[in-house]
Amino acid sequence: MGKMAATVGSVATLAAEPGEDAFRKLFRFYRQSRPGTADLGAVIDFSAAHAACGTGPCAHKVQTEELPAPPVTSPCSLEGLQGFVFIPNPFLPGYQWHWVKQCLKLYSQKPNVCNLDKHMTQEETQDLWEQSKEFLRYKEANKRRPRSLLEKLRWVTLGYHYNWDSKKYSADHYTPFPSDLAFLSEQVATACGFQGFRAEAGILNYYRLDSTLGIHVDRSELDHSKPLLSFSFGQSAIFLLGGLKRDEEPTAMFMHSGDIMVMSGFSRLLNHAVPRVLPSPQGDSLPCCLEMPLPAVLPRDSVVEPCSEEDWQVCTSYLKTARVNMTVRQVLATDQDFPLEPMEEKKRDITTEGFCYLDDESSQVKRVKLNPDS
Template sequence: MGKMAAAVGSVATLAVQPGEDAFRKLFRFYRQSRPGTADLEGVIDFSVSHAARGTGPGAPKVVKSQLNLSSVSDHDALRAGLEPVSKWQAYGLQGYPGFIFISNPFLPGYQWHWVKQCLKLYSRKPNVCNLDKHMTKEETQDLWEQSKEFLRCKEVNKRRPRSLLEKLRWVTLGYHYNWDNKRYSADHYTPFPSDLAFLSEQVAAACGFQGFRAEAGILNYYRLDSTLGIHVDRSELDHSRPLLSFSFGQSAIFLLGGLKRDEAPTPMFMHSGDIMVMSGFSRLVNHAVPRVLPSPEGESLPGCLRTPLPADLPRDSVVDPCSVEDWQVCASYLKTARVNMTVRQVLAVGQDFPLEPMEENKRDIATEGSCHLDDDNSQVKRARLNPDC
């Protein structure tokens, strides 16, 4: 039996819950899956040889994606910590036009910078995070400084209370995304990080999207028990521009579905350094993350994160050095976590936000919705995924 057929056979043994659609059924299956068993045999792994992918009846065919090699110079790729575009391994899936999966194009060691930025810099005020709903701005001003000593001592005392960084679930950059009304706010904008904007522009250009503008970012911080509910990213006002997704840390399962939830999704692994680009038809399909996978070696880092960032960086690099002390904190965090950066262009050129009723502006900008990260400690139950998000 092929890999996909084996997984489908395993799914068929699950009882269907009332009102459960095909996507939710597979979401529940992979949420409860057991690593090392046949449960994960149907998950596409883009990091292995091309011939080994998508073999089984009904499995989507993996195809090579053509990149625009001349749009990004080798020097600009190096400035962002990326391999030359000619060396990237980019793939697509038949049936998903506009979907591009780039298997870890980062140069050895350069992921350190992006991890450190997500944990140390991007989590600072004035950026909004999930903790703002329950804490003052003074208390969440610098989560890194309040957490670094706790994380350095993690191995010494595993029963200690979780640090604020370990309680962090999301941060918004640029235009803030209101989880309550599912809209971006023109009234709450923080400067978009120039390094992340440059990285995103290079990736977008290589995928054929010249002139992409990074205007909003949502950073998701996953623990091993975290999930990302089934949803569609439709709040941006310009859907002709792609959504870029960057993954770091422990691996996860990503489900890529269709326009309706009664269409069974395609499962794939996201490993550290992988990049996904969703555009065209695939820009508005249902997707979710049902499972973060613990390292088979216990609490350890993926191999690509064990190589240090080079000491000598290009003079005009957007990547900053990472001290040994800072990486100790990052490494301690990532042994049981993953971080995902999604970057979006919200407005078309010359477009403005539509006027909103006054009552909409009074909503709490830090209110949490049901299409964001969820974990076992959350008050939002997984079984109550909102079908309209």
Template structure:
């Protein structure tokens, strides 16, 4: 108990010290944290029964969030692979109006559909990914097929090269996000996946956002040594709409700060299946991911991924069957990785995409750069990739 109090105290001390901004200090603290130790004693775990008391001295109080239960029928929730909204647990934090955290509302086994989509289908052309900067279009036309042989290997070793899938860092869906101009491109629009649009619409409606339209998605692919730097998502033209975040695979620490970086952030766990909604006053807050946390027994999957997708699916579901081979390959990938999908509405319902934003697409998208989704490469260099910073 004394060690845990010391760790929580050290995090609070770092946040209060003058000089470098409080957010970055805590980012570094959690990036270097040791799983299974008191370092994580101040991290809120919304999936635990005691979350209503918060975590650590000075932590924001965890409160229950009200959902719009009647806005999503049980049949529509089932179509998206979700439990009835009446059974969801939703939380917020005092001082963060508009922030909603929903611990894994997916039906048992249904996460596998979304994992498979993120790994097998969403990276396919014409969607844009980080590999386009280094490879000809035909070389990464089908990342999944080109990665299957290597993914069948049980372990990643120094002798075994990484597959294309393991080199994937981001994919954009719908309106393509230009990392250089920090604007969305209308000319590089690709059809937004109908299944992900339906899932997003149900989650948004349950959180009180009727009429939400999924127009852009950014998929981030994390290895165990990856981090997502401090940033604000402000490039959407209609900021009144929420940002939806879906996590799958290994757990991570998420830091939610304030409007300025001298405001200390609140740390929380993101587990597989968890959904976060940033809206209202929380839509423009600084946030980051300093740490991906491997399972307690290295190389294992989270317990919620221990159930396969049911063989018999509802007739009108947007969820598709997942073969044994596909699930095995997805599982092999997720043992050392996590995937995050963020879905956004870019323009208002009655708004046209501005001409100047479309003109930005004339920039060569294969030369776009830099973001703060980082991971260490074996030779010590870092690859930097990131959504709006």
């Protein structure tokens, strides 16, 4: 209890920089936080919500959420934030292996667009997995070597591509949405009461330990009545969920491997950000939930595919110092089409970074700052 009070006090007395709002102030606090200290004492841990209830200033906000078709674990919500549902890791043992492998090996392939396309040819980014797997497999033997292409990957778009310059989706650069991810997303949406959800666009964010995701609102989808789904894998991170305006102080929570977040209704257009990816307390190691392999025999109707030991060795090397987040959206309402755009809009570079970007301290690319009003 004393550590919690110390944390709240340190946050409250944190000096604001000129022009800094309440969200940015807390973002900066957690960006500079020290794992293993009282700095993280006020961060909600939904995987241990039952133990946190009744202690600390934020615990009273956590409540059990009743869903039409509840998943394996008990979903939670936050009092006063209608439409926000947090599902602590509902994946069966070993099943996260499939999604990690897909994000690194399959979803990163062409024709999907990624941040590396801005500075490299399509031939150079054709198969990031094949170009990187040997580097990652023997990473322990030479930690000082340059980063592989997979380690330089920051984002990939699926389905309708998001134009980072115009902040709009376009049908001109559509790539087939992965059927397994569509199935997973539609199952989660249905469990939360959203019948008929269509997975039309996905943004995969690849975080290093020094990466952050700037404060933003996901409002570019043309239909806001459908939920935003978020899936996390790998190292844990701190997620900040604020209000409609930046002067509202956000709530901090942990995102662990396998956790799912659903933002709908009122929470669909709230400010949010990721100020910190947390290194494993045990050093270079994986979360416990990733240590158990996939079952040798999978159900015949399963969308999950086997993952070889060789492939998982590459994934393990990558995830020891990284996390991957998949966000899935329905862009259009039923029977809705994209509005016609001027020709100048279509000519803009589709890989220009400038909205909801991942930033890290070691990046050599000059990044456009996030628009505070985005």
